[in-house]
Amino acid sequence: MKALSVLLLVMLGLSGWSGAGASERREFCVFDVAGASGFVYRTLQDYHRKAAIAGVGLNMRPYTDEDKAVADLRAGRCDIVAVTDMGARTFNDFSGSISAIGAVPYYEDLKVLLHILASPRVDRHLEQNGYEVLGVTPMGAAYLFVNDRAIDHVEALEGKRITVFEGHHDARHMVEYVGAVPVTAKISNFASLFNSGEADISYAPAAAYEVLEMFRGMGSKGGIVDYPVGQVTVQLIARADEFDDAFVRKSRRIMSRLYPEAMRIVRQYERSIPEDRWVKISPEAVRGYQEMLRSVRIDMQQSTEDSGMLAAGVYHDDMMTILRKVRCYTNPGAMECSAENRE
Incomplete structure (x- = not known):
């Protein structure tokens, strides 16, 4: 009987059995x-x-x-x-x-x-x-894909149609804050809205240029603004x-x-995108984007309007503080690091 028990244990071991604690896929x-x-x-x-x-x-x-x-x-x-x-x-x-x-x-x-x-x-x-x-x-990083290279500074966003994902309340608030027009989109159709000309601007990682063929929406006049508006x-x-x-x-x-x-x-x-497709922006324009985006985040947090409070509600206060500290760790000279209205 003892020999039989040992044989059974050996056979179970060979078959990969590990008892009640066996992990399933x-x-x-x-x-x-x-x-x-x-x-x-x-x-x-x-x-x-x-x-x-x-x-x-x-x-x-x-x-x-x-x-x-x-x-x-x-x-x-x-x-x-x-x-x-x-x-x-x-x-x-x-x-x-x-x-x-x-x-x-x-x-x-x-x-x-x-x-x-x-x-x-x-x-x-x-x-x-x-x-x-x-x-x-x-x-x-998410970049702005634009159908006109003249959209190379914050003021140029006014009046432009920009895709905004459903539920992306903060992005919608930003679009309205700069005087642009939000075009409601989904991940499944935002590229087609841009490619068909129903939107002037769409934000996406660089991979979308090839994978989603977003070069089609650029035409001969467009490009990708070489400043990240966020991380995906x-x-x-x-x-x-x-x-x-x-x-x-x-x-x-x-x-x-x-x-x-x-x-x-x-x-x-990012490197596979032709150099002439990138819209290089000036240091002043970069600072303009940085300050505009920070102002939008602060405006949301201070807003008493339903749209602003809805937008601010998607942000976690502790994470926003961590993100500000990370930015000031990597770029201690930024304006926000000494500003009184810090996040």
């Missing part, structure tokens, strides 16, 4: 507008491999509809979902505030921020309403307590460490 739903061939999906394949090493097997599934991916997480058909910061806002306003307009102007700022997000110091902010953030990594990130969201604390911490570190590879691809997309 989890569903990892990844939104990428280009599907499994896209930049986000390919970048997260490295996360998939490292999660397996950490003891969590994942079954990756591509989604080209972000709303569907979010719905499947809520319905329990996904255990982890990878969405843009806009998609993440419905789960967590702290990490969702990373895409606050103009709040993370440079990649150096984003790199510092990702280290902070992987630190236990902000753990309490990364779990809200039954969901938690398992990490953040870059998708690239991919964020992992899961139901709280779906994974143990050790893996959650590991996951956040893995995502943070994807930064070099993600940025290699981002910069590859």
Whole structure:
């Protein structure tokens, strides 16, 4: 009998059995507008491999509809979902505030921020309403794609039609603040609105030039304003307590460490854009954009109008303070660092 017991244990060991604690494969739903061939999906394949090493097997599934991916997480058909910061806002306003307009102007700022997000110091902010953030990594800076190169300073935005994503209340407030006209859009159609001429301006990462063929909307007169109005990130969201604390911490570190590879691809997309397509702006215009975007964020926070309060409501105060400190860490001479009306 003893020999039989030993034989059974050996056989179970060879078959990969690990008892009641055996880990099942989890569903990892990844939104990428280009599907499994896209930049986000390919970048997260490295996360998939490292999660397996950490003891969590994942079954990756591509989604080209972000709303569907979010719905499947809520319905329990996904255990982890990878969405843009806009998609993440419905789960967590702290990490969702990373895409606050103009709040993370440079990649150096984003790199510092990702280290902070992987630190236990902000753990309490990364779990809200039954969901938690398992990490953040870059998708690239958002630039203004314009159909006229003369749109190279803040004042030139007045009267122009600018696409604004549904639910992106802060961007809508900015558009109205500068006297432009918001054109409601979705991730699935913003590029076509620009390409068809229904909008004069649209904001997107550089990858959209090739992947979404946004060069078509530029025509012969347009270009891409070489100043980032924000950062687009991919964020992992899961139901709280779906994974143990050790893996959650590991996951956040893995995502943070994807930064070099993600940025290699981002910069590859940026370098592939013909030089004459970039609209270079003067240092004065850069300062104008920086101050305008800061003024918009402050105006939202002080507004007593419904639209302003709705816009300000998408920002988490602690994250806005962290972002300001990061900007002043990387650029201590900026006006905001000594201004009295600091965020």
